[in-house]
Amino acid sequence: MKRVVVTGLGAITPLGNTVKSFWENILAGKSGVGPITKFDTGKFKTHFAAEVKDFNPESFLDKKEARKYDTFTQYAIASSDEAINDAGLDFTSMSDDQLAEVGVIWATGNGGISTFEQQLAEFHQGDKTPRFSPFFIPKMIVDIAAGAISIRHKLRGPNYCTVSACASSNTAIINAFDTIRLGKANIMVAGGSEAAITEASVGGFNAAQALSKRNDSPETASRPFDESRDGFVMGEGAGALILEELEHAIKRGASIYAEIVGGGMAADAYHLTGTPPDGIGAALGMKKALNDAGITADKIDYINAHATSTGLGDLSELNGIKTVFGDSNVIIGASKSMTGHLLGAAGAVESLISILAIRDSIIPPTINTQTLDEKIPQGLNIVLGQTIKKDINYVLNNTFGFGGHVASTIFKKYEG
Numbered sequence: 001m002k003r004v005v006v007t008g009l010g011a012i013t014p015l016g017n018t019v020k021s022f023w024e025n026i027l028a029g030k031s032g033v034g035p036i037t038k039f040d041t042g043k044f045k046t047h048f049a050a051e052v053k054d055f056n057p058e059s060f061l062d063k064k065e066a067r068k069y070d071t072f073t074q075y076a077i078a079s080s081d082e083a084i085n086d087a088g089l090d091f092t093s094m095s096d097d098q099l100a101e102v103g104v105i106w107a108t109g110n111g112g113i114s115t116f117e118q119q120l121a122e123f124h125q126g127d128k129t130p131r132f133s134p135f136f137i138p139k140m141i142v143d144i145a146a147g148a149i150s151i152r153h154k155l156r157g158p159n160y161c162t163v164s165a166c167a168s169s170n171t172a173i174i175n176a177f178d179t180i181r182l183g184k185a186n187i188m189v190a191g192g193s194e195a196a197i198t199e200a201s202v203g204g205f206n207a208a209q210a211l212s213k214r215n216d217s218p219e220t221a222s223r224p225f226d227e228s229r230d231g232f233v234m235g236e237g238a239g240a241l242i243l244e245e246l247e248h249a250i251k252r253g254a255s256i257y258a259e260i261v262g263g264g265m266a267a268d269a270y271h272l273t274g275t276p277p278d279g280i281g282a283a284l285g286m287k288k289a290l291n292d293a294g295i296t297a298d299k300i301d302y303i304n305a306h307a308t309s310t311g312l313g314d315l316s317e318l319n320g321i322k323t324v325f326g327d328s329n330v331i332i333g334a335s336k337s338m339t340g341h342l343l344g345a346a347g348a349v350e351s352l353i354s355i356l357a358i359r360d361s362i363i364p365p366t367i368n369t370q371t372l373d374e375k376i377p378q379g380l381n382i383v384l385g386q387t388i389k390k391d392i393n394y395v396l397n398n399t400f401g402f403g404g405h406v407a408s409t410i411f412k413k414y415e416g
Helices: 019-027 071-086 113-124 136-140 144-153 168-181 199-207 246-251 280-293 311-325 343-360
Strands: 004-012 102-107 159-162 187-194 237-245 258-267 302-304 331-333 394-401 405-412
Touching: 004 019, 004 071, 004 168, 004 246, 004 343, 019 343, 071 102, 071 144, 071 187, 071 237, 102 144, 102 168, 102 343, 113 136, 113 199, 136 144, 144 159, 159 168, 168 187, 168 237, 168 258, 168 343, 168 394, 168 405, 187 343, 237 246, 237 343, 258 280, 258 343, 280 311, 280 394, 280 405, 302 343, 311 394, 343 394, 343 405
Parallel strands: 102 159, 102 187, 302 331, 302 394
Antiparallel strands: 004 237, 004 258, 187 237, 258 405, 394 405
């Protein structure tokens, strides 16, 4: 099968609205968490989240066009624009035949949930003939971001959305990887976006006892693996990758960040929202990714763990890692300690971290974690509180989602 490389990156995150600013803040160990500004949290148990800051859709869309899109689609367009520019791609110079070989697979877990809430509220507050916006459905549906990116750049290759809860954007990346290596496209825009910091979303996750309620110290609330963790911190944003067939990238003189070499998908088959204590699904996904890459577990230098800072979830993943890696020297990090949990966009944003770690030979810190949970299996090498300079050849990126979804990807340092 064909080899697939990463030639462009884009980001809209709680820690910066460009890849450069995001990466600088990640390496500095900054927290993107703060009080929620999008609505009054007085009625809620959780008053904080990792919001995107200083985002202005009219910096890249005219006012009329921006109003057609929910925020999750605006994030998708902004991050994919950056990735396309970063890859040095000029789609306006391509022929129709060439554009037919460029596709989009874009993920989200919740789609236009803020649009849905707003429209229903207006309906119930309306007069005898309540009206819905003509943009209601296209703003809300989950596939619209993929379609909007395609329409914006006239990309006529494979185009669809993946939804597997918090594993969604890793699933999109794996599907895009498969599309190219099977010869069904030359270039794929892949990633995910989420804008789910809304009343219904926060209220629902509060009801499920999933969100942290550390309102007195929101910046330290996301503390993966810590004995005092009390739930995840909701985040928002987007991550975009340009995946490209290797020979195609070389022919046009593209700069190459890394190679994607493996993807594994599996299921816990255990519970709607919980994860099995032994991490059987996580272990299976990682094993499949390793088999797909044709490497053994000892080749992995760094694992960007899903690590949402939930009591059962963190332990389940670490037990799965222990099953696959044993007493390995592989370094385990948890970037959600800084970004919060971007739900369906998490896999894409953490793929950016994985790829940049390879490029710069550095592993980001896990912040806020002070005392490791005593239930964590022995022999695991979890990095806390500092960056680690290390030559990195392979990174494994884990994501898991409600419904038991598992998706793991492996990126490799590119060698010609």
